[in-house]
Amino acid sequence: MKPWKRNLSNFLDLRSELKKTVHTExxxxxxxxxxxxxxxxxxxxxxxxTHEFFYKLLHEYSPEQTEYKRCSIVGNGGILNGSKCGYEIDKADFVIRCNAPPIGRFKEDAGVKSNITTVNPSIIVNRYGRAKNKGQQSRLIKDMKEYNNYIWFPSFAAKWIYDLSIKLNKLLNKNLKSVTFVHGNPNHFREIKDYWSKKHMHKLLSTGFYITTASLLFCKEVHLYGFWPFASDLHNRSTPYHYFEDLKLSKASHAFDSEFDKLLSLHKDGVLQLHVDDC
Incomplete structure (x- = not known):
């Protein structure tokens, strides 16, 4: 809870170290x-x-080719409830939201700005039934209207996910002008995974941790919100798993405890700021 102070030297050292392993976008x-x-x-x-039809779905420009002064990375932790961090999140030059959270009715706590919104395949399966029928597709399109700019999808996680990504890409291109569907680079994920494996983090990286690491390469200042893997906050108030629904923490395939320890270490080193209280 000490006042956070950015350490430019530590930040640049980590970025330089990352670049030795991460060579892709x-x-x-x-x-x-x-x-x-x-x-x-x-x-x-x-x-x-990949063939010509996939290449034609790609865009000329990727947003991470620009360096941004201040970035907000927004997780879905229940710690955002009542935080009134929305204004602080939105004042960043670039905002990345993880795993397609609802934001419109949570503006005061979570903000509304979105430059990249990640979508996990499990969300498309569990929330939209793989968008198989018109009703599911309409609901998906309606929910995606909350976001702007880019919808990021890990298209090369597996063959069925790649097939789903082509379907989603065409569906959103046809029905939405406010967002651009983009395909995650599997080589980039693999390189970041290799970097953390050398630091003895061998479990599957969560989307939030992966995106945070990636942002250190194109953001001068990184601020994290909604990253909190505990059932109560600093004031011993009960905290749901997500800020937008009453779920409790559950076992996951990710090492949230180890990831949080690493983020806390980076916070202490002045590399990024971890916001874990009301704004």
Whole structure:
């Protein structure tokens, strides 16, 4: 709870260290993908060669090719409830939201600005039934209208996820002008995973931790909100798993405790600021 102070030297040292392992970009675009390119899927042994139709879905520009002064990375932790952090989140030059949270009715606590919003395949499966029918597709389109700029999807996690990504890309292109669907680069995820594996973090990285690491390469100042893996806050108030629904913490495939320890260490070192109280 000591006042946070940025340490530029520590920040630049970490960025330099990251760049020794991470040589690719977070988002696939027409400059870093060939028309016929072979990719390994992240979580299966399968491989795929992309063809011209996929290349045409890609965009010329990726937002992380610009360096931003201040970035807000917004997790979904219940710690945001009543925090009144919305204004502080939105004043950043670039805002990344993790896993398609509802934001409109939580503006005061979570803000509304979105430059990149990540969407996990499990959300499309559990919330929208893989968008198989018109009703599910309409609900998906309606919910995606909350966001602006880019919708990021881990398209090369597995073959079925790649197939789903093509469907989603075409669906959103046809029905929404406010967002651009972009495909995550599996090589970029793999490089960041390799970096943290060298630091003895071997479990599957959560989206929030992965995106936070990536942001250190294109944001001069990184601020985290809604990252809190505990059932109560600093004032011993009960905290739900998500700020927008009454869920309790559950076992997960991610090492949230280890990730939080690392984020706390980076906070103490002045590399990023972890906001864990009311604003």
């Amino acid at each position: 977070m988002i696939l675009n027409r400059h870093n993908v060939r028309q016929s390119q072979r990719f390994n899927f992240t979580f299966t042994q399968e491989k795929i060669t």
